[in-house]
Every structure is written in C-alpha cells, then in structure tokens.
Amino acid sequence: METTALELCNRLRMEAEHIADTGFPLDVFPQKVQAIVLDMLRRDNFKVEYPATAMLSAVSAALGDTCRIRVKSEWETNAALYIILVGRPGLGKTPPLEAAYRPVRRHDYEQHRKFKAAWEAYKSVGKENGQEEPVLSRTILSDFTPEVLMQVHNNNPRSVVILVDEIMGMFNSANRYNNGQLIEQLLSAWSGTPLDVTRVGNPVPIHIENPCINIIGTTQTRRIRELLKKGYEENGLLDRILFVLPRSQKIARWNIEDDEQPREKTNGAKWAAILDKVFALDYQTDEQSGEKIPHLLHFDREAKACLYDWQNSIIDASNEADAETEDESRRMKHNTHVVRLALLLQVLRYACGESHLQYVDVHSVKGAIRLNDYFEDSLQRIREAVANDICDEPAKELLSLLGETFGTADAIEAGRQMKVSERSVMNYLKELMKSRLVRKVRQGQYEKISYRSNTPVR
Secondary structure (H helix, E strand, O other), X not given: OHHHHHHHHHHHHHHHOOHHHHOOOHHHOOHHHHHHHHHHHHHHOOOOHHHHHHHHHHXXXXXXXXXXXXXXXXXXXXXXXXXXXXXXXXXXXXXXXXXXXXXXXXXXXXHHHHHHHHHHHHHHHHOOOOOOOOOXXXXXXXXXXXXXXXXXXXXXXXXXXXXXXXXXXXHHHHHHOOOOHHHHHHHHHHHOOOEEEOOOOOOOOEEEOOOOEEEEEEEEHHHHHHHHOOOOOOOOOHHHEEEEOOOOOOOOOOOOOOOOOOOOOOHHHHHHHHHHHHHOOOOEEOOOOOOEEOEEEOEOHHHHHHHHHHHHHHHHHHHHOOOOOOOHHHHOOHHHHHHHHHHHHHHHHHHOOOOOOOOEOHHHHHHHHHHHHHHHHHHHHHHHHHOHHHOOHHHHHHHHOOOOEEEHHHHHHHHHHHOOOHHHHHHHHHHHXXXXXXXXXXXXXXXXXXXXXXXXXX
C-alpha cells in the first residue's frame, strides 16, 4: 500500500515537473530513487538527467565486479559505464554528480582511516613480526597517471572510478603518457580484457583479471568538439561513452524556500542507505582455492526474449544496409550498454527493496533499452550542435557545391571546380561523414544530413 502511494505521488510530481518533456525515462528507476531525484529537482534546481545518470554510475562503482551478468553463451560482463555529462556553463552538472558520489567518497574516507591505523600499527610492531605491509584500497581517482590507475585498481580489484569534473582535461593530457597508454587501458578495460603492467622496478607484475573501471565527468557543450576531433571514433572509445545532454539548456532560477529539513531522513541519507546496501554485496569465495568469484546473474526467459528481439532488430537493420554506415560501429555496442544498464537497474531495485537479485527481469531490460535510447538521442543532439565546428573549411566548401543527394562522380566534379585532386575529394567526403554532415546511403551514393535545428546548443 505504501509503495502504491509513493508511485502515485511520483507520477503526480513528474507531471508537475514536466519530466516527459525532458525525454528522460525517470520512471524506469525504483520508486525510492524517483522520489529522491524529484526532491533534488525541487530543492536544488537540478536537471533530472544529471542526478539520475550519476546515480547509475555510483551504483556501478559500488557494485564493481562482485556481480556480473551472463549475456549469451560464455559472454558475461560487469556493469562498468563510461559517462560524460554535457551542458552549458552554470547548468548545474557538478553538484548532482557530487551528490550521487558522496556515499562513495565516504566509503573511501573510511578505507583511508582504516589504512592509517593499520599503517601506524605496522610501523610500530608489524615489520619486526613479519606482517605484510598494509595496502590502501580506494575507489575514486581524479588526478592520476596510467601507472597509478593500474596500481590503485590492483589494490582494489572490485572497482575503480575515474571521476573528473572537467573531463576534457583528462582526454587532452591522455597522450602525454607512454604514447596513449591510458586510452589503450580504457579500451581494454571496457571490453573486459585482462590488464597487465610490467615494470623494471616492480618485481611482481600487475595483473588484473577482471577489470572494472568506471568513468564519469562533465564538460561544456562547446568543448565536446575537442573530443570528437581526437580520433576516438576510429579507435572505438567514443562508441563506449554514454552522453547526457538535457533538451532544455535553460538555467533554473533560484527560489526562496525554507532550508530546514523535514524530520524524516534527508535525500543524502536516503541515497547513502541505498548505496550502502550495494556496497554490502560481496564476492563468493571458492572453498578450495579461496579465490573471490563474482556472482553471475542470468536473464529470465521473458527478459532474454525481450533483449534478443531488440538486438535482432538492430542486426536486421545492419544486414539490410547496402554499405557500412558511420553509426554501425556504435550500434554494435548498444547490446553491451543495455545489458549493463539492465544489471544496474536490477541491483538498484534490489537495494531499494523493490525487487530481488535472483536474476534480471524484463522490467529492467525494458528500462535499460529506454535509457540507451535517451543516451543515443543526447549524442545525436550533441552532433547537431557541433557538426559544422568540427569540419574543416575545404570539406564544407565541397559540400556547398553538392545537392541534397549526390554520387561520387558529382563530388569529383565539384572537386575539379575547387581545383583539388580526386584523392582530396575522397578525404573530404570521409571528413564530412565523420562530422555527421553527410551519410553514405549505399556504395558511391551520399546524402546530406538535415538536422532538426541548426541552432547550436549553447
């Protein structure tokens, strides 16, 4: 009866806050989380997309590799996510991110406090008694090198999260370290490939069998073009990132209201209690070897049928295309995003006391598909905002000489007017497709992409 009342209250509040206009599927979250997010909107003027998505990331960081999902056959994965919150300055990206991760920071603080006590004890008597040197286990990293990332993950095999307020700084400095070693590590970790680090000064090589690295950060819309121009589409990193861009870029006005908290728990305390239940989940232990083994969840029959039908629709669309499209690589990553989101929704519903953790059900799968659709819509709107800015002038000049649909011969003829070679024309076409100003319809045939709006998102 109480859950029904909360559900009705949330529905009324979502209507009052015009959540449907945002396009964000808040209703796929547990009722308790919906209520917390709606309170944040009212009290803190947050955009609904930011706290809700940051909460998913925080759940993934707390869960780590203790629980995995079997996709099909021997393919299984944890729930690691790479997320970037995008928006204009002053839109309020950082406060909801910090609110979602506050319990994780508190958890790290407790680990640090225990480490300090253990270190003092080790210094006083541990060395003489042959005790092992204590190791600091932490989850959050913000400023680091690739070597530090691997060492921290080695000390905490459960999970590491890269949390960076202005994440473009990390990407801009990534190639300073050993010829892009950080990017290679992130590509491998997302795919679940074991990570190995061998150093001359380190007698015991680092080996992480099941990496679980989350990334979440913020950036301004005008800076996202830097990411799109770095070649991360070619190496596949961009396909692994989920983007959040609110449809409305209006900054909410501050309202004078009573700051005194009600007698019940504050939103922060409610969220911490939910996340503490996720932190309480632990590995299974092999009785013979003592090795820690992740719990492995499966989809129930209805959930699997829903997932397979959705995935097969993507496969059928790709098979019907006459040529490779610019979005095909990303579409092939949708299944991993969806199964990870489904696992997180199931865990979150369990932590809220609104479901179980015996398997992943169809409710979580349908919610994950809707979330993935929202993230893809965000990326499309980001591309609309920066398409012209990431394309060089010669390629745009070629585009201006072409019709709405054209063939390779038409492009080459336009290139002659510009007095450039056929090879240059083909390079310009590649750049136009990369910038999402042109798409390939079939072999040798192209069309201009007409966006819903040519007004850049500020």
